[in-house]
Amino acid sequence: MRLGATHAEEPLHHPARQYPRVKCSARATAGSATGEVQCFSKSGLFLATHVAMAPGSEVELEFYLPDGTHLSAVGEVRRATPAEGASAPGLGIRFLRINSEALAAIERLALAASPV
Numbered sequence: 001m002r003l004g005a006t007h008a009e010e011p012l013h014h015p016a017r018q019y020p021r022v023k024c025s026a027r028a029t030a031g032s033a034t035g036e037v038q039c040f041s042k043s044g045l046f047l048a049t050h051v052a053m054a055p056g057s058e059v060e061l062e063f064y065l066p067d068g069t070h071l072s073a074v075g076e077v078r079r080a081t082p083a084e085g086a087s088a089p090g091l092g093i094r095f096l097r098i099n100s101e102a103l104a105a106i107e108r109l110a111l112a113a114s115p116v
Contacts, residue, residue, distance in 0.1 A: 019043050022106075022113050028063030030075065030093060037063055038088065042106050044075060044095050048088040053077045059093065069105035073098035 019041040026037040028047055035049030045061075053059070057077040064070055075093040083089040 020110055020113075021046075022110050024066060026063045026066070028061065030061050030091065031057070031059035033059070033091065035090065038090070040065075040106065041110065042095075042103065044078070044093050046090055046092055048090040050083075050089055051091075052080055053091055055079055058096070061093065061095075065102065065105050065109060067105055067109060069102055071098070071102040071105075073102065 021039040021041045023039050024037050024045075028035060028037045028045075030047050030049075031053065033047065033049045033051035033053060035047045035051070038046050038048050040046075055077050059075055059077060061071065061073045061075050073095050074097040075095050077091050078094045079092040081087065081090050081092065
């Protein structure tokens with residue numbers, strides 16, 4: 001089954017972040033969790049899901065970037081966010097191991113989405 005991305009949008013900048021995030025809408029799996037990648041960067045992603053995982057858990061990730069590149073990586077759950085107000089519940093996942101093709105595609109997409 002292909003887990004597909006529908007689009008990428010402008011990067012989200014936060015002063016404390018090392019890399020800009022790119023908005024995304026892509027079905028993905030992270031270990032036993034299935035959900036929607038809402039944004040990603042060179043360092044990780046946010047997966048909207050109702051599946052709870054403890055910070056520090058290692059997960060295998062699978063999804064397709066908006067340009068069609070298959071992303072297969074190993075990540076670590078850095079934070080688990082409960083549903084609050086308009087915020088979706090989910091997992092902040094940092095990449096530990098990622099294939100070079102996917103990393104290069106992430107960098108291209110982040111640059112293409114950056115304001116000139």
